Amino acid sequence: MSTANEAYEVSDITSRLVTFSGPNGRRIVGYLDEGVEALWNERVVVLAPRYGETKKNNLKLSYLFAANGFKVLRFDQTNHIGESDGSMDQYTLINVTNDIQSVVDHVDRFFEPTEIILMTLSLSARCGLRACALDPRISRHVSLVGMVNMDRTLKAIYNRDFFGELAAGAQWSLVDILGFEIDGARFYQSLLETNMLNLEGALADADQVTIPALHICAENDRWVDQAEVEAVMLRCKFGRVEVVKNVGHEINENPEALNLAFGSMLAFCRSGLDEKHITNCVPSKATLLAQNKLERTQLKAVLQFTQKEPEFWGEYLGKFGIIESAAYYSEYFQTVSSLLGAIESYDVIVDAGCGNGFYGVCVLRALLQSIQAQHSVPNSVHYCGIDLTSEGLLRSYSRHAQELISLQREAMQAQGTVGFSYRKIDFDTIGKVEAATLPFADASVHKICSSLVLSYLQEPEHLMRECYRVLQADGVAVFSTMKPGCDMTVLYHDYVTQDTKVHAEKDAADLLSAAGRIKLKKDAGVYAFFDFEELEYLARKAGFSKVNCVRSFGGQANVIRVVK
Numbered sequence: 163m164s165t166a167n168e169a170y171e172v173s174d175i176t177s178r179l180v181t182f183s184g185p186n187g188r189r190i191v192g193y194l195d196e197g198v199e200a201l202w203n204e205r206v207v208v209l210a211p212r213y214g215e216t217k218k219n220n221l222k223l224s225y226l227f228a229a230n231g232f233k234v235l236r237f238d239q240t241n242h243i244g245e246s247d248g249s250m251d252q253y254t255l256i257n258v259t260n261d262i263q264s265v266v267d268h269v270d271r272f273f274e275p276t277e278i279i280l281m282t283l284s285l286s287a288r289c290g291l292r293a294c295a296l297d298p299r300i301s302r303h304v305s306l307v308g309m310v311n312m313d314r315t316l317k318a319i320y321n322r323d324f325f326g327e328l329a330a331g332a333q334w335s336l337v338d339i340l341g342f343e344i345d346g347a348r349f350y351q352s353l354l355e356t357n358m359l360n361l362e363g364a365l366a367d368a369d370q371v372t373i374p375a376l377h378i379c380a381e382n383d384r385w386v387d388q389a390e391v392e393a394v395m396l397r398c399k400f401g402r403v404e405v406v407k408n409v410g411h412e413i414n415e416n417p418e419a420l421n422l423a424f425g426s427m428l429a430f431c432r433s434g435l436d437e438k439h440i441t442n443c444v445p446s447k448a449t450l451l452a453q454n455k456l457e458r459t460q461l462k463a464v465l466q467f468t469q470k471e472p473e474f475w476g477e478y479l480g481k482f483g484i485i486e487s488a489a490y491y492s493e494y495f496q497t498v499s500s501l502l503g504a505i506e507s508y509d510v511i512v513d514a515g516c517g518n519g520f521y522g523v524c525v526l527r528a529l530l531q532s533i534q535a536q537h538s539v540p541n542s543v544h545y546c547g548i549d550l551t552s553e554g555l556l557r558s559y560s561r562h563a564q565e566l567i568s569l570q571r572e573a574m575q576a577q578g579t580v581g582f583s584y585r586k587i588d589f590d591t592i593g594k595v596e597a598a599t600l601p602f603a604d605a606s607v608h609k610i611c612s613s614l615v616l617s618y619l620q621e622p623e624h625l626m627r628e629c630y631r632v633l634q635a636d637g638v639a640v641f642s643t644m645k646p647g648c649d650m651t652v653l654y655h656d657y658v659t660q661d662t663k664v665h666a667e668k669d670a671a672d673l674l675s676a677a678g679r680i681k682l683k684k685d686a687g688v689y690a691f692f693d694f695e696e697l698e699y700l701a702r703k704a705g706f707s708k709v710n711c712v713r714s715f716g717g718q719a720n721v722i723r724v725v726k
């Protein structure tokens with residue numbers, strides 16, 4: 163079936179939607195993933211999602227296990243996002259623990275396996291630890307980047323002592339945690355009542371855990387303290403910690419690290435199996451893609467994004483403006499500007515999806531610097547900011563206006579002219595609505611910056627093709643996208659810790675909330691983050707020849723420079 167090194171591709175994996183009763187009669191919805199029945203190793207994995215994610219996020223992990231003889235039940239938590247009952251504002255850790263036990267009930271009853279293995283990620287790991295302390299039917303627990311101390315994790319994410327504020331009498335109702343509104347007072351009360359607030363509770367649970375337990379930590383995890391994890395695992399009778407190098411909490415961001423972690427999880431879960439059940443298989447790409455597509459459509463239908471895109475972006479840009487003071491963001495725009503090259507006389511520069519106008523600021527600064535250094539300015543330079551939202555255009559205009567006026571005055575003295583203009587265009591209409599185009603003649607533009615925009619378009623290739631049309635021969639364009647599996651918390655954490663402004667924490671919380679909503683839309687297939695291969699494919703399809711790839715924005719964004 164498999165050779166020592168080469169993995170055998172399996173396409174015979176099925177996913178069956180299952181529904182059963184969970185805590186307080188709430189319905190739990192999950193997928194049972196399995197390979198050929200005759201190859202079942204009699205172990206069932208119960209796979210609990212991370213906070214803010216659904217069963218769909220665990221498809222790849224689940225299919226790896228299904229390809230290697232396990233049955234896997236991955237489910238949506240109740241009182242959480244996804245298809246199970248309940249509402250997210252009622253989210254508590256004990257509720258997740260109860261969900262896990264209900265799923266264990268279900269698999270125990272229906273499959274009578276020899277082992278029920280619990281697999282948890284991030285926040286659900288703390289619930290997994292409690293479930294293992296309570297439920298003797300669970301035979302093994304493996305957690306990936308698992309959290310053991312809620313109090314510490316929340317402080318690490320937000321640089322703010324939420325629970326301390328509550329204990330001191332602050333009144334919370336709904337609070338936004340990573341893009342989802344939850345009832346903060348209820349959440350905190352429940353943590354206190356169930357002893358799940360801090361490390362002491364985790365240590366007490368660990369004392370009750372007598373099964374093999376593996377906790378995989380990420381070396382650069384800012385949310386989870388490795389020393390605390392080690393202390394907890396030491397108190398479990400058969401606890402063990404493994405560390406994956408060069409990656410943070412968002413382990414997806416590094417495919418190599420993710421594969422290593424998955425490999426360790428698999429090895430741990432098949433220990434004690436007969437030789438005949440030890441396989442080296444991977445799910446075929448086609449099988450994974452087909453199921454992913456199906457679940458993406460389902461998720462989109464369940465989540466029902468009702469807010470219109472201009473409203474969504476208008477709101478987002480209001481929160482995103484402050485990231486300008488983050489070091490990574492400035493570095494990123496320096497990279498984009500240098501990839502586009504020095505500004506020359508008669509340059510027509512298009513900022514496609516200008517947002518708050520930060521690239522326009524870079525153009526202004528470059529021109530001002532050239533006046534200060536050389537007492538001359540490139541003549542007849544024109545910058546055009548285009549965006550879907552009036553909010554973005556207004557913000558761009560108001561942040562450019564001051565510098566633009568002084569630049570124009572100085573440019574006139576240096577016998578040059580500089581013009582800035584703004585246009586409202588929905589790039590999603592390009593290629594669909596007749597006459598929806600960029601407002602430039604063929605081969606009339608010299609530079610195009612389209613920063614972090616393609617991911618949010620229905621047909622990104624339409625904008626790319628339109629950019630190709632308007633660029634002159636040898637004209638340059640820079641396109642970028644957040645990389646698949648990017649870790650936005652890295653960027654926001656740096657912003658909070660470097661900034662001395664009073665409201666930095668509040669601003670960062672807003673940013674994290676906005677990023678959480680973008681991630682959810684990405685999971686549901688409304689948005690897409692591209693790797694270099696995909697970006698290059700799009701660019702070449704649009705007609706571009708020379709393509710350079712660069713990673714920027716704290717290592718979280720993929721940037722390509724293309725030439726016509």
Ligand SMILES: C[S@@+](CC[C@H](N)C(=O)[O-])C[C@H]1O[C@@H](n2cnc3c(N)ncnc32)[C@H](O)[C@@H]1O
Nearest residue numbers: 475515516517549550588589590613614615618
């Ligand atoms: C993440 S922001 C990036 C803004 C800016 N380029 C930057 O890097 O700071 C995405 C931008 O794309 C714009 N956008 C999204 N969908 C669009 C569409 N269909 N047509 C035009 N602009 C769009 C949004 O309004 C928003 O300004």
